[in-house]
Amino acid sequence: xxxxxVTGASSGLGEEFAWQLATAGxxxxxxxxxxDRLSEVAHLxxxxxGRSAEVLPADLTTEKGRTAVxxxxxxxxxxxxxxxxxxxxxxxERFAESSWRHEKALLDIHVTAPLRLAHAAVPGMxxxxxxxxxxxxSVAAHLANTTYAAHKRWAVDFTQALAGQLGGTGVTATAVxxxxxxxxxxxxxxxxxxxxxxxxxxxxxxxxxxASALAAVRxxxxxxxxxxxxxxxxxVLRAVPRRLTRGRRSMQKD
Ligand SMILES: NC(=O)c1ccc[n+]([C@@H]2O[C@H](COP(=O)([O-])OP(=O)(O)OC[C@H]3O[C@@H](n4cnc5c(N)ncnc54)[C@H](OP(=O)(O)O)[C@@H]3O)[C@@H](O)[C@H]2O)c1
Numbered sequence: 716x717x718x719x720x721v722t723g724a725s726s727g728l729g730e731e732f733a734w735q736l737a738t739a740g741x742x743x744x745x746x747x748x749x750x751d752r753l754s755e756v757a758h759l760x761x762x763x764x765g766r767s768a769e770v771l772p773a774d775l776t777t778e779k780g781r782t783a784v785x786x787x788x789x790x791x792x793x794x795x796x797x798x799x800x801x802x803x804x805x806x807x808e809r810f811a812e813s814s815w816r817h818e819k820a821l822l823d824i825h826v827t828a829p830l831r832l833a834h835a836a837v838p839g840m841x842x843x844x845x846x847x848x849x850x851x852x853s854v855a856a857h858l859a860n861t862t863y864a865a866h867k868r869w870a871v872d873f874t875q876a877l878a879g880q881l882g883g884t885g886v887t888a889t890a891v892x893x894x895x896x897x898x899x900x901x902x903x904x905x906x907x908x909x910x911x912x913x914x915x916x917x918x919x920x921x922x923x924x925x926a927s928a929l930a931a932v933r934x935x936x937x938x939x940x941x942x943x944x945x946x947x948x949x950x951v952l953r954a955v956p957r958r959l960t961r962g963r964r965s966m967q968k969d
Pocket of ligand 1: 722723724725727728729733746747749752762774775776794802803804824851852853854892893894895898899900901918934936
C-alpha cells in the first residue's frame, strides 16, 4: 500500500492528515519535533486503522532535521508516494521588531524544508511513475502584509511551477490554502488574540480542510481552497490591487 510522509503530524492539520490517510489505507511516516507525541499518535493510529506508522522525529528548521527526513524520502525500500509538507507556525511579530532567530526559523519551516523535502522526494516518484506532493499554504498567500504571508505565497508559486514541470510524469503537486482552522497554531501568546478577533463561524475544523486537500490530490488539482466562504474571499483578494492587502499602515504607492 502507498506510503505517505506527513510533516507536523503531532498536532492539528498534520495529525488529521495522518488519520485520514491511514483510514484510507496508507501506511504513514510521522514527522515533527516531539517524539513522545508522535509515538502516541502512531500507537493510536495503528490500533484503530491497522496501518503501520513510522515515527521520525526531526526539527525542520535545522539542516540536520531536514537531512534526516530527506534521507527517508530518498529510501528505495518502502518508498514514499505522498509527501505532505504541512509543518509550520506563526511568530506574530512585525518584521522590524522580530528577532533574526524567529525570522530564520519561519523561513526554514515554510520554505527551506518543503523545497528540500520535495527535492528529495520527486526524482524517485518520477522514476516510479507516480506520486504526489501536497504543500500546506494559507489564504494568507493572498495578502502582502507579513513574512508569513510571503512564505505562504511562495508555497503556491512553487507548487504551480512544480505542477508545470511534472506534467506527463504521473506525479502531481497540490497547494491547499486553508483559512482559519481550529488547531494549536493560535495557542502562542503572540497569536492567541486572533481567537477573540474572529467570530466562531469563520473557524474551520481540521477534518474538513484535510478532506478537501486530499480530494484535490486525488483529482490532481493544483490549488485548492477548502470552504466556499474562503474561496470567495480568495477570489476577491486576487482581484483587488495587491497594495490594498499590505495592511492598514501602508500608504506607499506602487
Ligand atoms: N491553523 C490555521 O488557522 C492555519 C491556517 C492556514 C494555514 N495553516 C498552516 O497549517 C500548517 C499546520 O498548522 P496547524 O494549524 O496544524 O498548527 P499546529 O496544530 O500548531 O501544528 C503544527 C505542527 O508543526 C510541527 N512543527 C512546528 N515546528 C516544527 C519544527 N521546527 N520542525 C518540525 N515540525 C514542527 C508541530 O509539531 P512539534 O511541535 O511536535 O514539532 C505540529 O505538529 C502550518 O503550515 C500552518 O501555517 C494553519
